Amino acid sequence: xxxxxxxxxxINGRLVDPANQVDDMLDLHxxxxxxxxxxxxxxGFEPDKVIDASGKIVCPGLIDLSVRLxxxxxxxxxxxxxxxxxxxxxxxxxxxxxxxxxxxxxxPAVMELIRRRAKQSGHARVLCLGALxxxxxxxxxxxxxxxxxxxxxxxxxxxxxxxxxxxxxRALEYASTxxxxxxxxxxxxxxxxxxxxxxxxISSRLGLPGYPEAAETVAVARDVALAEATGAYIHFQCIxxxxxxxxxxxxxxxxxxxxxxxAAHQLHLTEMDADDFNTGCHVxxxxxxxxxxxxxREAVASxxxxxxxxxHQPHEPDAKDHPFPDSATGISxxxxxxxxxxxxxxxxxxxxPTAIARLTIGPATIANLPFGRLDNGRxxxxxxxxxxxxxxxxxxxxxxQGKNSPFVNWExxxxxxxxLFEGRITYDSDA
Amino acid sequence: MVEQVTPTEFMQESAILxxxxxxxxxxxxxxxxxxxxxxxxxxxxxxxxxxxxxLHEKLAISDPLGTLNISFYRDDFSRIGINPKVxxxxxxxxxxxxHIILVDDVLQTGRTIRAAMNxxxxxxxxxxxxxxxxxxxxxxxxxxxAGVVGLKPMLKQKDxxxxxxxxxxxxxxxxxxxxxxxx
Amino acid sequence: xxHHNHQLTEDGKLKHFLxxxxxxxxxxxxxxxxxxxxxxxADQGRSVKKVPLxxxxxxxxxxxxxxxxxxxxxxxxxxxxxxxxxxxxISTSATSKGxxxxxxxxxxxxxHCDMFVVRHASSGAAHFIxxxxxxxxxxxxxxDGSHSHPTQAMLDMLTIRQHKEDFTPLRVAIVGDILHSRxxxxxxxxxxxxxxxxxxxxxxxxxxxxxxxxxGVHVFTDLHEGIRDVDVIIMLRLQKERMTGxxxxxxxxxxxxxxxxxxxxxLAKPDVIVMHPGPINRGVEMDSAVADGxxxxxxxxxxxxxxxRMAVMSMCLGSRQESQRKExxx
Numbered sequence: 024x025x026x027x028x029x030x031x032x033x034i035n036g037r038l039v040d041p042a043n044q045v046d047d048m049l050d051l052h053x054x055x056x057x058x059x060x061x062x063x064x065x066x067g068f069e070p071d072k073v074i075d076a077s078g079k080i081v082c083p084g085l086i087d088l089s090v091r092l093x094x095x096x097x098x099x100x101x102x103x104x105x106x107x108x109x110x111x112x113x114x115x116x117x118x119x120x121x122x123x124x125x126x127x128x129x130x131p132a133v134m135e136l137i138r139r140r141a142k143q144s145g146h147a148r149v150l151c152l153g154a155l156x157x158x159x160x161x162x163x164x165x166x167x168x169x170x171x172x173x174x175x176x177x178x179x180x181x182x183x184x185x186x187x188x189x190x191x192x193r194a195l196e197y198a199s200t201x202x203x204x205x206x207x208x209x210x211x212x213x214x215x216x217x218x219x220x221x222x223x224x225i226s227s228r229l230g231l232p233g234y235p236e237a238a239e240t241v242a243v244a245r246d247v248a249l250a251e252a253t254g255a256y257i258h259f260q261c262i263x264x265x266x267x268x269x270x271x272x273x274x275x276x277x278x279x280x281x282x283x284x285x286a287a288h289q290l291h292l293t294e295m296d297a298d299d300f301n302t303g304c305h306v307x308x309x310x311x312x313x314x315x316x317x318x319x320r321e322a323v324a325s326x327x328x329x330x331x332x333x334x335h336q337p338h339e340p341d342a343k344d345h346p347f348p349d350s351a352t353g354i355s356x357x358x359x360x361x362x363x364x365x366x367x368x369x370x371x372x373x374x375x376p377t378a379i380a381r382l383t384i385g386p387a388t389i390a391n392l393p394f395g396r397l398d399n400g401r402x403x404x405x406x407x408x409x410x411x412x413x414x415x416x417x418x419x420x421x422x423x424q425g426k427n428s429p430f431v432n433w434e435x436x437x438x439x440x441x442x443l444f445e446g447r448i449t450y451d452s453d454a
Numbered sequence: 455m456v457e458q459v460t461p462t463e464f465m466q467e468s469a470i471l472x473x474x475x476x477x478x479x480x481x482x483x484x485x486x487x488x489x490x491x492x493x494x495x496x497x498x499x500x501x502x503x504x505x506x507x508x509l510h511e512k513l514a515i516s517d518p519l520g521t522l523n524i525s526f527y528r529d530d531f532s533r534i535g536i537n538p539k540v541x542x543x544x545x546x547x548x549x550x551x552x553h554i555i556l557v558d559d560v561l562q563t564g565r566t567i568r569a570a571m572n573x574x575x576x577x578x579x580x581x582x583x584x585x586x587x588x589x590x591x592x593x594x595x596x597x598x599x600a601g602v603v604g605l606k607p608m609l610k611q612k613d614x615x616x617x618x619x620x621x622x623x624x625x626x627x628x629x630x631x632x633x634x635x636x637x
Numbered sequence: 638x639x640h641h642n643h644q645l646t647e648d649g650k651l652k653h654f655l656x657x658x659x660x661x662x663x664x665x666x667x668x669x670x671x672x673x674x675x676x677x678x679a680d681q682g683r684s685v686k687k688v689p690l691x692x693x694x695x696x697x698x699x700x701x702x703x704x705x706x707x708x709x710x711x712x713x714x715x716x717x718x719x720x721x722x723x724x725x726x727i728s729t730s731a732t733s734k735g736x737x738x739x740x741x742x743x744x745x746x747x748x749h750c751d752m753f754v755v756r757h758a759s760s761g762a763a764h765f766i767x768x769x770x771x772x773x774x775x776x777x778x779x780x781d782g783s784h785s786h787p788t789q790a791m792l793d794m795l796t797i798r799q800h801k802e803d804f805t806p807l808r809v810a811i812v813g814d815i816l817h818s819r820x821x822x823x824x825x826x827x828x829x830x831x832x833x834x835x836x837x838x839x840x841x842x843x844x845x846x847x848x849x850x851x852x853g854v855h856v857f858t859d860l861h862e863g864i865r866d867v868d869v870i871i872m873l874r875l876q877k878e879r880m881t882g883x884x885x886x887x888x889x890x891x892x893x894x895x896x897x898x899x900x901x902x903x904l905a906k907p908d909v910i911v912m913h914p915g916p917i918n919r920g921v922e923m924d925s926a927v928a929d930g931x932x933x934x935x936x937x938x939x940x941x942x943x944x945x946r947m948a949v950m951s952m953c954l955g956s957r958q959e960s961q962r963k964e965x966x967x
Contacts, residue, residue, distance in 0.1 A: 224847070226847060228852065230781075230784035231783070233846075344739055344765075345765065346765045349738075349759050527690075536671065540670075542673075545682070573688075
């Protein structure tokens with residue numbers, strides 16, 4: 024197979040590889056699907072193709088810790104083929120899917136199905152989070168060791184509630200037996216109740232059921248205590264409240280192994296955006312206050328939050344065409360992951376290498392993956408983007424099957440021009 | 455576009471009061487001829503009420519004066535919507551079997567009178583309705599006629615006549631009434 | 638701020654009536670004035686109590702949440718205006734309610750309705766329908782979730798105006814389940830827009846929204862303090878499920894703390910009026926002596942309800958034709 028991959032040199036670009044502290048005008052040479060060299064062309068190497076990246080940034084392909092590809096089971100919303108193609112357009116080369124598929128990803132068979140579909144489409148690497156409990160019912164443990172053998176990155180209950188804290192404790196203990204990380208979207212379902220927007224001035228004004236901050240912080244406190252008690256490694260996904268980050272920071276300080284990511288939309292939108300019953304902003308966890316948003320931004324800058332994910336959830340149009348509380352949650356977000364992160368650079372929240380780190384080596388470290396870096400011999404997953412390209416997101420031009428984005432009509436700086444996955448060009452804007 | 459013509463006074467109060475005197479005489483004659491001894495009177499908001507107040511006094515009618523606001527009965531609601539400030543109709547007597555004198559300031563299309571009669575019938579079935587108007591213009595769109603007319607001036611079809619008041623009363627020409635009503 | 642204008646035509650007339658939010662004092666006063674005119678229809682010696690204003694129009698009561706009382710007043714209002722009325726009670730239990738909502742909408746549009754009167758258990762449902770239905774249709778919100786119940790609020794304003802003339806010096810207290818009350822939300826907006834001097838809300842903390850002060854009210858947890866020197870007391874209806882949801886211990890304790898009795902009424906202004914959107918739980922929100930007493934205006938609220946709904950219906954449908962006609966002649 025690899026013989027047929029054309030060799031590539033990406034020249035004249037600014038190479039930003041945070042894992043190797045590289046930020047310099049360096050060429051990148053790729054052969055046999057792997058990084059051959061950076062800088063000068065190795066003697067005797069004649070690339071089949073040369074990409075001129077003048078004025079562009081060359082960085083590792085992005086890794087997204089939280090996506091729903093909707094296959095198997097919800098193909099009306101998206102398929103592995105459509106969503107990985109959208110990922111390639113967005114510079115994303117590794118997608119980590121949640122197990123709330125239908126059937127649930129709680130067996131090696133479902134994982135194998137996903138792996139095969141992804142290989143067929145060939146646009147990006149698709150890795151699975153396995154189910155923490157059977158059918159995500161929160162009652163019985165899944166066969167985690169088998170899932171691990173089949174290649175799952177970690178296990179999670181995908182935001183579905185666990186029956187009780189005893190089950191959580193046992194699930195954490197069992198996972199830690201095999202060194203499997205547990206991904207948790209922290210939520211106390213009783214405190215959450217029917218909440219669909221942040222409990223705050225918008226919920227008070229619009230009479231929408233409030234989703235209090237405490238529904239997240241109480242869960243974080245519980246999960247942290249159990250992580251300490253069991254020695255399990257928890258990764259917190261899609262944090263929304265500033266106080267959650269503070270709690271996790273303190274726990275890390277005390278030596279508990281934890282990591283955190285945040286969805287890109289939480290760094291740009293607030294509860295105020297759900298005003299006018301805008302179902303595009305119906306997300307779970309909900310958009311919080313401006314204070315939370317700013318604290319999350321700071322945490323991303325300082326490294327308290329190590330990764331930014333898309334929390335990609337494509338939907339068919341009907342899913343959002345309901346009164347706010349009845350509408351589906353989530354954003355079709357692959358195509359705005361890099362643009363929203365670059366916006367933080369524009370707004371001087373992050374410098375460019377840090378922004379890229381949160382999309383590459385940050386998530387790679389959390390998921391314990393050998394990707395997200397460009398040292399020699401690594402898989403040639405590369406994203407090339409033009410940081411100055413100015414564009415506007417239009418729903419009908421989105422590649423994802425889901426057009427549900429509150430960022431439609433937003434203006435962005437920075438557009439992916441080429442994506443290479445395992446050395447192959449999976450997207451080329453010039454092509 | 456409606457051509458805006460500067461309003462000019464067509465008739466002053468003293469002349470109008472003379473017309474009203476004439477109307478009162480005609481009405482008395484009509485009542486005698488028809489052997490109506492105890493009529494009731496209803497004026498149509500707003501100009502018709504001013505005329506009716508004076509006629510009511512001159513004829514010494516025993517029942518208090520009724521007033522009608524035909525806003526809720528207009529046939530052009532679906533074209534021009536509703537005027538929020540509506541002085542409600544007030545008919546302080548039993549309409550059933552009553553001989554009623556209906557009074558308005560200007561008769562032109564006849565649509566106001568149709569609406570007024572519809573509303574009167576929602577209060578009860580009168581024995582008869584006689585219509586008295588200060589001014590009669592050409593331009594009838596419905597088969598409605600005035601039994602008593604103060605004056606039928608020679609006017610161009612485009613001219614609007616409207617009554618301002620209540621004190622002093624004045625007829626002005628060339629101005630569209632505020633709510634676009636064509637009487 | 639899109640939804641503020643959503644219910645108005647380009648020239649500022651009422652197109653839909655979804656919420657008090659974004660409507661100015663003049664428009665609210667217009668609604669009250671017109672409703673006042675309509676109240677006269679009922680109390681004269683008229684043998685026919687209806688007017689032909691909306692003849693030939695079809696108004697559909699689209700009730701996704703059962704409420705015979707509210708539906709009846711809308712139905713009566715429509716009939717007094719000579720409109721044809723279609724009543725649809727749509728059960729939300731069987732299918733996902735949203736699905737039937739959009740589907741139902743498409744079906745009804747095909748029947749050439751002119752107005753939807755909507756009640757729905759989800760906040761924002763009326764806005765949703767207004768933004769998804771055909772442009773010639775007006776939507777009147779008859780209560781959506783905990784969000785808004787603007788006709789109820791306006792009939793309360795009419796009742797207050799009939800007793801107090803001027804809104805500006807008034808102190809108004811709203812007592813009860815503010816958190817879940819669409820009526821309270823609409824009342825607070827209407828009272829503040831009409832310029833009362835103070836709106837107070839009185840409830841235990843479990844029944845107060847987050848940062849209630851942000852809604853433009855003074856917050857009291859003690860009834861005695863809260864109703865001192867007020868001109869108007871509005872008691873909200875208490876739903877039984879507040880007990881099972883651990884929001885309150887018992888009706889008994891609620892009545893002891895927040896129930897209105899003649900004793901407590903002495904703390905308010907001597908000419909205070911007492912209101913309640915009905916139906917009253919006697920012995921829970923207030924005792925019978927207050928409900929039937931000289932300060933109670935509860936029955937007037939009911940008759941004003943028809944007039945307000947007539948006013949809103951005729952303004953919405955009137956404005957539509959006016960703006961459409963302008964488009965035609967333009």
